[in-house]
Each structure stands twice: as structure tokens, then as C-alpha cells.
Amino acid sequence: MSKRTESNLYTVLFATVMVIIVGALLAFFASALKPTINENKRIEKQQNILYAMGVNENDETSAIFVSKDKVGEEFSKYITKQIVIQGGKVTEDNKAYLIDVKKEQTAEKEGKQRRLPLFIGERDGKTFYIAPIRGKGLWDAIWGFVAMDANMVVKGAYFDHAGETAGLGSNIKQRFFMDDFIGEHLKKDGKFVGIAISKSNNDPLNKDKTDNEVDAIAGATITGDGVAAMIKSELRKYVSYFNTLKTN
Amino acid sequence: MGLLSKKDAKLITDPFADNNPITIQVLGICSALAITAELKASIVMAISVLFVMGVGNVVISLMRNIIPSKIRIIVQLIVVATLVIIVDQVLKAFAYELSKTLGAFIGLIITNCIIMGRFEAFALANGTWRSFLDGIGNAIGYGVILIIVGFFRELLGSGTLLGFKVLGDPIEKTGVYALGYENNGFMLLAPMALIVVGIIIWVQRTKNPALVEEQ
Amino acid sequence: MEHIELFFKSIFIDNMVFATFLGMCSYLAVSKKVSTAVGLGAAVIFVLAVTVPVNWLLDQYILKEGALVWLGPEYADYDLSFLSFILFIATIATMVQLVEIIVEKFAPALYNSLGIFLPLIAVNCAILGGSLFMQSREIATLGLATTYGIGSGIGWFLAILAIAAIREKIRYSNVPAPLRGLGITFIVTGLMAIGFMSFGGMLTGGDEEAKDTSKTEAVKVAKDDAKAKKEKEELANNTKEIKE
Numbered sequence: 001m002s003k004r005t006e007s008n009l010y011t012v013l014f015a016t017v018m019v020i021i022v023g024a025l026l027a028f029f030a031s032a033l034k035p036t037i038n039e040n041k042r043i044e045k046q047q048n049i050l051y052a053m054g055v056n057e058n059d060e061t062s063a064i065f066v067s068k069d070k071v072g073e074e075f076s077k078y079i080t081k082q083i084v085i086q087g088g089k090v091t092e093d094n095k096a097y098l099i100d101v102k103k104e105q106t107a108e109k110e111g112k113q114r115r116l117p118l119f120i121g122e123r124d125g126k127t128f129y130i131a132p133i134r135g136k137g138l139w140d141a142i143w144g145f146v147a148m149d150a151n152m153v154v155k156g157a158y159f160d161h162a163g164e165t166a167g168l169g170s171n172i173k174q175r176f177f178m179d180d181f182i183g184e185h186l187k188k189d190g191k192f193v194g195i196a197i198s199k200s201n202n203d204p205l206n207k208d209k210t211d212n213e214v215d216a217i218a219g220a221t222i223t224g225d226g227v228a229a230m231i232k233s234e235l236r237k238y239v240s241y242f243n244t245l246k247t248n
Numbered sequence: 249m250g251l252l253s254k255k256d257a258k259l260i261t262d263p264f265a266d267n268n269p270i271t272i273q274v275l276g277i278c279s280a281l282a283i284t285a286e287l288k289a290s291i292v293m294a295i296s297v298l299f300v301m302g303v304g305n306v307v308i309s310l311m312r313n314i315i316p317s318k319i320r321i322i323v324q325l326i327v328v329a330t331l332v333i334i335v336d337q338v339l340k341a342f343a344y345e346l347s348k349t350l351g352a353f354i355g356l357i358i359t360n361c362i363i364m365g366r367f368e369a370f371a372l373a374n375g376t377w378r379s380f381l382d383g384i385g386n387a388i389g390y391g392v393i394l395i396i397v398g399f400f401r402e403l404l405g406s407g408t409l410l411g412f413k414v415l416g417d418p419i420e421k422t423g424v425y426a427l428g429y430e431n432n433g434f435m436l437l438a439p440m441a442l443i444v445v446g447i448i449i450w451v452q453r454t455k456n457p458a459l460v461e462e463q
Numbered sequence: 464m465e466h467i468e469l470f471f472k473s474i475f476i477d478n479m480v481f482a483t484f485l486g487m488c489s490y491l492a493v494s495k496k497v498s499t500a501v502g503l504g505a506a507v508i509f510v511l512a513v514t515v516p517v518n519w520l521l522d523q524y525i526l527k528e529g530a531l532v533w534l535g536p537e538y539a540d541y542d543l544s545f546l547s548f549i550l551f552i553a554t555i556a557t558m559v560q561l562v563e564i565i566v567e568k569f570a571p572a573l574y575n576s577l578g579i580f581l582p583l584i585a586v587n588c589a590i591l592g593g594s595l596f597m598q599s600r601e602i603a604t605l606g607l608a609t610t611y612g613i614g615s616g617i618g619w620f621l622a623i624l625a626i627a628a629i630r631e632k633i634r635y636s637n638v639p640a641p642l643r644g645l646g647i648t649f650i651v652t653g654l655m656a657i658g659f660m661s662f663g664g665m666l667t668g669g670d671e672e673a674k675d676t677s678k679t680e681a682v683k684v685a686k687d688d689a690k691a692k693k694e695k696e697e698l699a700n701n702t703k704e705i706k707e
Binding site for chain 2: 006014022025029036037040044
């Protein structure tokens with residue numbers, strides 16, 4: 001290596017130029033692509049919500065969303081109402097699905113009142129209440145949408161993750177796991193208990209829907225516990241709203 | 249291989265076996281263990297590394313005469329990270345589904361020491377074309393091990409390959425499960441990845457005793 | 464309490480080497496002798512203890528969405544998290560280089576024993592892994608971030624110390640020739656990782672359960688029973704698996 005590249009001045013200059021180039025390059029890509037990326041995220045959210053209430057193009061084994069170009073139309077067709085619950089007050093807001101659950105969770109930690117979005121959908125004469133949930137798995141964030149009826153019986157669920165172990169924790173977004181939740185009760189004897197992910201309920205085919213348990217994924221204990229924990233802590237916040245539904 | 253001289257061809261074929269990055273050079277182990285519970289994830293990772301290694305080696309090789317040696321490690325890391333982040337952003341914008349599959353690996357690609365190792369050992373001292381070949385060769389050697397490990401772990405652990413139930417259905421008891429076969433869930437856990445790699449090393453060194461280490 | 468829990472969790476349950484398989488390359492390459500393993504391990508503890516808190520500050524005040532709000536309310540919408548990899552790596556590489564210079568100047572003896580390992584550490588993925596986990600697990604305070612850094616470092620130190628000791632002993636054993644060196648190290652590490660999995664049982668309940676105590680006693684007792692039963696069965700399952 002030539003002598004020129006050893007001097008301190010050169011090193012500092014090189015570092016400065018490099019930082020400027022890299023910074024500019026990244027900032028350019030980030031800002032140029034941001035609208036497209038946000039649009040993709042918006043579409044995905046709509047797809048997820050629709051998936052949870054059973055509007056999807058599933059084949060026999062795999063989970064397939066409504067296609068991208070149809071999703072906007074389907075979303076406005078099936079989702080009849082979007083509401084935001086904040087401290088017992090319910091307001092209608094047709095942009096409620098854009099609420100960032102992560103931000104709301106941080107706001108709650110800081111002592112602010114959290115906004116809880118809930119989407120109300122109609123399909124084949126039945127009403128679905130779809131709530132977003134978010135929590136932590138083994139490595140990173142996990143999140144999803146749960147569709148329920150007025151009695152808090154699960155009618156559909158969609159889970160996703162940022163970086164769970166491939167082949168183990170990542171299976172939470174597989175049909176065999178998500179479909180297990182359909183029909184499962186969130187309440188027991190009128191009280192909210194959530195759904196546990198169990199390894200030892202002697203019910204691997206999940207025939208018993210009222211035991212508040214679904215079968216776990218082997219090798220993914222911590223991810224499974226994360227799913228159970230987010231269902232419990234997030235959906236509990238909606239219980240008071242569901243209670244008002246029943247008296248109506 | 250009419251395009252390549254004999255010396256150049258060796259750059260591709262060597263890492264494939266006798267100088268394999270994982271089993272001989274001990275590079276890139278972390279990712280080989282973390283993602284091989286599934287064959288599909290192994291293949292995706294192998295392809296991503298192939299891309300990053302090829303391009304990264306060329307970039308570093310082009311810059312080799314202007315990088316100050318004092319901060320070369322920072323420079324190398326930044327080159328990899330920038331490459332990976334740009335690819336990630338582009339995928340997020342134009343191939344969203346694919347980017348979600350890849351998303352979990354981004355950290356692992358940046359910290360993959362095979363990339364750093366080849367920058368340091370080869371690209372800093374060699375020309376662009378040779379560096380490119382070296383990058384591709386090592387990435388292939390790395391990918392082959394990944395795919396072998398992924399194949400055995402998914403087959404023995406979940407009884408599937410790329411998600412297809414090749415051994416029958418474990419719950420309905422069809423295929424080999426009807427004969428009393430059970431999946432070995434242990435294969436899916438990360439410690440088994442270490443042991444599988446250990447066995448690959450064993451097989452490889454039995455076939456080529458020249459690689460055996462001194463006591 | 465929180466600190467102690469996180470500390471032990473990061474040493475044993477989330478052990479960098481055995482649970483997350485980070486820092487494997489230097490772990491395998493520099494574990495032939497106990498003395499060098501100790502040197503590298505100490506350097507890793509030190510660097511993790513410094514970089515995790517520094518990166519925590521960067522994440523909190525620069526990178527996170529809305530983190531720039533301290534500059535003024537008009538900055539509240541900036542989200543620089545796409546820069547986190549680059550900034551974390553730059554911090555680590557800079558810190559390592561800084562530490563190298565400072566140690567060389569003020570503690571030459573320490574430098575002589577540690578020095579050669581410092582450049583190795585910049586490329587040790589356990590270090591970047593520490594910072595990324597700190598970010599994704601949303602560690603709440605600077606203090607906790609420091610605890611997490613030190614804990615993870617000690618976990619890594621323990622792992623490399625153990626494997627180096629085993630490798631020194633194994634030299635006297637009759638290992639099949641093709642397995643000698645690297646091969647047997649892989650397999651031993653796999654077995655050690657299986658052993659470390661048993662620490663997973665240390666994780667019980669957590670905050671969620673603690674809050675429930677305010678609920679009716681009867682519910683709690685029933686739940687505890689169910690939990691204890693579940694744990695017992697889990698344990699039985701695990702031992703069965705290991706025996707097999």
C-alpha cells in the first residue's frame with residue numbers, strides 16, 4: 001500500500017468523504033422509496049385484516065391473501081366500520097387501520113391514553129370484530145390481527161413476525177397454527193382469560209374449542225408464549241368494549 | 249470453462265471442497281446455524297450471500313488502493329452494510345413479499361464474517377475480476393454446506409422438504425409414519441445444527457485425509 | 464431486581480454462543496488455549512459493556528422514530544431507523560479502535576495481553592448482535608442496557624473459557640482422526656448448547672403474572688396449579704427428549 005494512504009490527514013479526509021457519500025446514498029434511497037414502501041405496508045395491513053376475517057384466497061394448505069389490486073375494493077366492501085376506542089370513548093375513524101400499534105404501546109408506557117383501533121366487518125350476514133395485537137417473540141417483534149364475534153370467540157387469526165427462527169418460531173404464520181385459533185374461546189365462564197399455547201393438553205388436533213388452549217409448535221416455546229402473551233395483554237383492553245356490545 | 253484460465257477456475261472450485269469457508273476456514277458459522285432448520289431459508293440465505301459477496305468483493309477490490317489501512321475494517325463493514333440496506337430498501341419497495349422472507353436475515357448477512365474474511369484476505373490484495381470469482385466461489389462453498397444442513401434438518405426434523413410433506417402426514421399417520429416413524433423434533437433445535445456440521449466435517453476429512461488436523 | 468433478572472438471563476438463558484450462536488467464528492478459532500480464550504473473552508466483555516449503552520443512546524436520541532423530538536417539535540416525524548445498522552457498526556468499530564489506542568497508551572501491560580484481540584472483536588458478530596438485540600427487545604433504560612451488555616459479555620466469556628478448557632483436555636483423548644480439532648469442537652459445542660437449554664426453565668411468568676395477583680385469590684391459585692403441572696410435564700418431556 002502506498003505511503004500516501006497512511007497519513008492522518010488522508011485518513012480523516014477519506015472517512016469524511018465516505019460518510020458523506022454513504023449518508024447521501026442511503027438518504028436518497030430511503031426518501032425516494034419511502035412512498036412505495038409505505039403503500040406496500042398499507043396494502044399489507046388491509047390484506048392482514050381481511051385475512052383474519054376469512055376474506056382470503058387460501059388453497060388447501062397455504063395462506064394466500066387477497067391480491068394486491070383487489071384489496072382496496074374488498075376492504076371497503078367487507079369492513080363496514082372502523083372505530084377507535086380511547087379511554088372508554090368510541091369514535092368512528094375510517095383511517096383507524098393506519099394507527100401504528102407500536103407507537104400506541106410506547107405512548108401507553110409514557111402514561112398517555114392509548115388509542116385502540118377496532119375494525120368491524122360483515123361477511124355472509126355475520127359480524128366480525130377485528131383487533132390488532134403486537135408483542136415480542138424470541139428474537140424480535142411479533143404481531144397480528146384477531147377476528148372475533150361479539151362473545152369474544154375467535155373467528156380467524158393472522159400472525160406475523162419480524163425475525164423468528166426459520167422453521168420453528170416462524171411457523172406462527174403457517175396455516176396449521178393460525179387455523180387452530182378459529183372457534184377458540186377467549187373467555188371462560190364470562191371472564192376474559194385469553195388463549196394459552198399448550199404443549200401438554202392431549203389435544204393436538206384441537207377438538208376442544210372451549211379449553212382456552214391451542215396446540216404449541218414444537219421447538220418454538222418462547223415464540224408461542226409470546227403469541228399467548230400478546231393475545232392476553234392486548235385483547236384484554238377490548239373487553240370493556242365487548243361488554244357493552246352484549247348488553248345492547 | 250473456456251472463459252476462465254486454470255488459475256481463475258481454481259478460485260471457484262477450491263472453496264467448494266478443500267478450502268470450504270465453513271468446514272475449513274471456520275467463517276460464517278453463525279448464520280449457518282441460525283437459519284438451517286428449513287431448506288427454503290437456507291437457499292434464500294445462500295443466494296443473498298452470493299450476491300453480497302460478489303458485489304462487495306468487487307467494490308472493495310476497486311477501492312483497495314485508496315482505503316487507509318487504519319480504518320479499513322470500518323470501511324469494509326460500512327460497504328457491506330450499505331449494500332445490504334440498499335438491497336433491502338429496493339426489495340421492500342418493488343418485491344415486498346420477497347423482502348419479508350429476507351428481512352430476518354439482514355442482520356445476519358451484515359455480521360457474516362465470511363464476507364469480512366474474504367474482503368480482508370483476498371479483495372484487499374487482488375484485482376477486480378479475481379476478487380469477483382473469489383467471492384462467488386466462497387459464497388457457493390458456503391451455500392452448499394447450508395443447503396446440506398438445511399436438507400437434513402428439515403427432512404428429519406419436520407418430515408418435509410421445502411414445505412412439502414415428503415414422508416407423509418405425521419398427524420394422520422400416512423406414509424412412513426404409518427410404520428411407526430416419528431419426526432425428531434430435536435433436529436430443529438440449533439444445537440443439532442452444530443452436530444450436523446461436525447458430521448459433515450467428519451465425512452469430508454475422511455474422504456480427504458490431507459485436511460486432518462495435527463493432534 | 465429487574466437488573467439482576469436481566470443480568471442472569473443474558474448470561475445463561477440468552478447466552479450469546481449457546482442460545483443465539485453469535486460470535487461463533489472467533490469462538491471456534493481462538494479457543495485452542497485457555498490463556499488466549501481468557502484474553503479474548505475479557506476484551507469482549509469490555510467492548511460489549513461500552514458499545515451497548517452507547518448504541519442505546521444513539522437509538523434513543525437519534526435513530527428511533529420520533530427520537531429527534533429533542534431538537535424541536537418539527538423533528539418529531541423523522542424516522543432514521545434505516546441507519547441503525549450503519550451507525551451501530553461505525554460505533555463499534557470506532558470504539559474498538561479507540562479502546563485500542565487508549566489501552567496502548569495508558570496500560571501497556573494490558574495492551575500486550577489484550578491488544579492483538581481487539582481488531583478481531585470489531586468483526587465479532589456477538590458485538591453487533593448485542594446492540595441489535597438491545598434495540599429489538601426495547602430495553603428501557605441506560606442502566607439496563609449496560610447490565611445487558613455486561614451480562615452478554617460474561618456469557619460469551621464463560622462459553623469460550625469452557626470450550627478452551629475442554630479442548631485442552633481433549634488433546635489427550637483418542638479422537639477419530641478426521642474429527643480432530645474443528646470437528647470435535649463443533650460436536651462438543653452442540654452438546655454444551657443442549658446443556659444450556661436447560662437454563663430455559665429459569666424463565667417463569669414475568670411481569671404479566673405478577674400483575675394478576677390483584678385478581679381474586681382463587682383464580683390465582685388455580686392458575687398456579689395449572690402452571691406447576693404444565694412445568695412438570697414440560698420438564699418430563701425435555702428429559703425424555705434428551706435421553707432419546
